[in-house]
Amino acid sequence: MITYKIRSEVTEINKQTFLAELGRLLTFMYEDDRQTALTLYQAIFDDANDEQALVQLLVSPTRQAVLLARAYDSNARKLRGTSQVRETEEEDYPQFLEVIDSIRNDALDKGIIFDGYEEELLPEEYAEALTAVSTNVVPDIETAPAESAPVEEHEEIDENQISLFDESPAEEAVEPEQDEAPAEEAVAVLELEAGNSEAEAPAETAEDSESEEPSEIIENNDDINSFIADFRREVESITGEEQSGESAEAAEAEQAPAEAEAPLAEPEACEDKPAEESAEAAPVVEAAAQLLQEPVATVRKPKIFLLILYIILAIPVTIAGTLLLLIPTLILLSLAVAAVCAGVICVSAAFSGFAVIADILVVMGLALIVCALALFLLWTFIWFVVEVLIGFIAAVIRLGKKWCYKEVPAV
């Protein structure tokens, strides 16, 4: 029992790790597509008889990310998102879903997962397109009607997905390990993955020959292995130049928010030069940090002649302007005081000279209106003094500082 529990926990952790890593690597996709891909991978894991065998079949999240990146057409996805282009039904079924379907069929052929395609996981548009192309692309899947693909279920499953953006508990559990892993460990993992892929390549070739798979898939696998090997060499060269894992982590930390803020970035850029971007970003970040850390000490020095000239001109102008502005200010003040007095008189008269309640009501209404006007006039007076009068004097002083002073670096 304990052994079973431990084993189930281990397989669960492997599954979560795989999906979390895959979700991190698929940030080049649009968010809807990323969630769809992760949902389908989750479904494959859920249907798996043996998760370890499935993980071995999938090899690594990096490999799956490369597969999806090669099949992902960002321009077409962008146009699909804006509903500008809908030519044929077959084109609506994206290629990256075909890749996931082929992986699922491969797992089905090898008996790793149950037979039962969860089409309801797909969005409605994909389900319709899938129905149209199922005979050509995915012969094993059930062509359920598109109406049976509620989006709500899809969204519920999305909430359980593991992603950097969803901040799910599983991701939180996995994320610190990824952040703390130094660059050397990443290189080692890539080496291991490359080794696994190389070791599995002959076996896959043998199985491919038995199952009569087309030679394109074998060539595609070779391309992916070579791509991962190239990526590993680039990472090694970067770490060799920097000779420390901390700078690499800083560059990743600077690059990660940029990727999170721009999920609509071109996938080709993410696919082709991820290591080059990080290598380019590191010196830029370091230079920006140095610029921020170095305070530039400056001293304000007056231009004497200009300052004297400005003072001579500014003092009479300021006095004249202030006197002009005092006129409306005093008018506002007198009106406000008069309104307050009228309101008080109305209130006192309402309760002293009238015997009829209707008359008292009318006079009280007048008193309220006059008091409201008094409050408005008083506030306008305060605003005028603070914003206009003082603001005018402050603006004259600010203008003098701007014109008559210059910033000089401190010696």
Added chain:
Amino acid sequence: MSKAWRVVTAIVMIALILGAVCIGVGLLTGADTGRIYMVLDNRFDLGTKYSVLGPYFTDELIPYIQECGSIIWNGFLGLFR
């Protein structure tokens, strides 16, 4: 400052609405404006004050303001001639 403007405007609007409601209810329930004026005239002597201040406003203050305005306007136009 903008928040203070909002608060003041809200208070003024509420007071204006309440005042209008009070006047409307008073007039509907039998208030008489002639009677109100008579009571206020008896208390504050409004007729006498109006007879003094009225001609001052109409004969002196308003023409004085108009004359000041014309002087300022002519001086303003004189700057561009």
